Each structure stands twice: as C-alpha cells, then as structure tokens.
Amino acid sequence: MFCEKAIELIRELHRVSDGQLPAFNEDGLRQVLQEMEALYEQNQADVSEAKAAGRADLIPSIKLRHCCLLRNQRCVVAYLYDRLLRIRALRWEYGSVLPANVRFHMSAEEVQWFGQYKKSLASFMRSIGGQEGLDVTQDMKPPKSLYIQVRCLKDHGEFEIDDGTVILLKKNSQHFLPRWKCEQLIRQGVLEHVMS
C-alpha cells in the first residue's frame, strides 16, 4: 500500500508524546516526496491516455493515486507542523539559547524558524509593559516573595546579580537570591527552589 513511509514519520513523532524533539528524518521525508513524484507522473500519464484514447475506466485508479498524494501531503505537513510546535515549546522551556544536542536534531530551516520566533517574541515583549518591556516567560507561577532560597544542583560557575555581587554557584551551595534572576536556572535544572 502507498503512504507507508509517511505514516512512519507520524508514528515517530507520536511515540515521543512528551513533546521532545526527535532527530529530523530527512531521509524519510525524501522518500515520501519521491513517492509523491512517482504517483503524480503515473497519474499524468493515465490522464492523458484517458483523454486521448477515451479510457474512462482509468479514472478510479487516477482517483486512488490522487488520494495517496493527498495523504502523503497531509502526513508531511502534519509532521513538519508538529515539530514546529515542539521547537516553539523549547523557547519557553529552555530559553533563547538551545543546548547543542537539541540543535543537532533540527534542520537548517527549523533553526532559522526558531531564530525568527525568538525575535517575534522579543519584540512583542518589548512592546508591552511600558518602557522596559515585560518578560512573559517569567513568573509562570504566581510569585509569593521577592527573594527565594535556592540550592545549587550542579557547578555552574560565577553568577552576577543586579547589585554587582558575584556569586559562585557550586554544587550543593545554598543561596538567597532574587526570584527573577533564578527562574530560568531553576527551569533548566541547575538550581533547586528550597521551600522553608
């Protein structure tokens, strides 16, 4: 049956249901596009024959191949779109700089898309909240206090806070830091929020 490769692409994404991005299946995509080309060419030939030799009986087969073309198209578009949704989620979970192992899984066009999305989000954030803008990727949970107690889960080097003091983030060290500086590091699993 046609469209087996296309459905494999969809299954690949569906298997990773938590929103992680698997590697870009360039090979698979190419095979689907090749199948589409072959189907299209067979249909072109059959249509000309149907017109020229009056073979209306070829029409059901033409319709069938057309359905396969539409199916392949649907699978490819859904595959690419779902990947973009996952990449968009990366901006909100990881921040603007993606780790190398995640970027390896993205195609060149997807990396470009991520850059443009970042830019759109940044200009949106700058346009709201008065002069300095508003960082909407922060305060995902309603804040209860300005400063929070955090424990360092891994060595992260030096960290500068607003008044100029430099803090050394060494594994297992505890600090009392402004909430807005720590939020991203907590999300990335570098710091742990300690509740008293």
Place this chain on the structure above:
Amino acid sequence: MDTPSYFPVPPGVGMEENFLSLDDILLSQERLPVRTECVFPRLGFLEKSSDSQDIPEGTKMELPLWLCKGLYEKKRKVLSVELPKIYKEGWRTVFTADPNVVDLHKMGPYYYGLGSQMLHFDSPENPDIANALLQTFIGRFRRTMDSSQNAYNEDTSVLVGRLDCLEKVLFRSGQNGLNGFQCWEKGQAAQLTASSLVLNYRKRKLVDVQS
C-alpha cells in the same frame, strides 16, 4: 506541577477530523474490510493475493480508512465499505448491555473515533451505530471520571488498560487536575520546578552517551 508548553493539535470532534492532528492521522490508518464495485486498472500490485495487473470488480480486500473516505461515493459505484464487527448488531447489544465490562483497548484502541468515522459511509445502521457509541460512552464515563479523581500517587495501569484512546485522554486530564489540586493543598504550587522537558532531554542524552 509543571506548566506545559507543547500543545499538539487535538483530534477532531465527532465526524470531523483535524487535518494536522497526529491522533487523527493514526486513527485514519485503521484498516476496513471493503468490496470494490468497479475495476482499478494497473493497481493489481496492491492486492497481494492475486497476480493480475488490475484489481477486478468484486474484490474483497482491506483498505485504510483514509483511502475509503477518499474513494467512497454515495451512489456506490466505486467501493462498498463493510462495518467492522464491533459496530455490528451483535457487538452493539453486548456494549449496550454492560458497557463497563468491555475491554475497549483490545477492541481496537480507537473505538469511538473509528465508530464516528464509519458514519461517513451511509450504512442503514448509522442511527443505531451512533446511538451505541453514545450509550457506551455514557455508561463508561462515570467510572473513568471517578477513578481518575481518586487514584492519587498509585499505579493506574489496571484502570487505564481497558480504556479506549478518548477515555485515556479524559483520564489523564482528570489525573492532572487531581495532582494539581493536591500540589496546591500541600502548598507546593508556589514552588518553582525544573521543566520536565529539560529533565527528559537530559535523561535521553545520558542514554545516548551510554549506548
């Protein structure tokens, strides 16, 4: 409790599919028994049991739902689609008798989804099929909702094992609500947490390095 950022396209409701929904694409991959009502020239290779160049009229074969939907026409010149047995009268009586007993996961994981899609094929039994789907759902919903709201911090595989995909989504939704509420009650709702996505990436990286 983690706020999700990945929002996949949800499946369509009722007889409509969502074009971009991965769930709907997988649902429409399910195979249906059909009978060809015309010849399909030069496509004989799709029908494995015979060697002819064309698919003759009257061939019984299995085609995926998406192809059946694409080829089907009301006047039935092209294809006639047979109802899978779980939507036929026999099984319908079993379902309506006691919906809670049935293992919907084994009956084809997309019982409600596929059933709704079968309504596209103008079977005379359509009103009965639609009614059976509805009654089965109503019968099972109470138990699904109940168990999702009361199973806290325990292994739910037994509860979930006999549910169809739609019910599983509802169950998970209920569990998320329950966990969120418990988290809030314990005062943990204000605690900032690491992103589960980030943690999963890290776990996967370790696995890749080890393999």
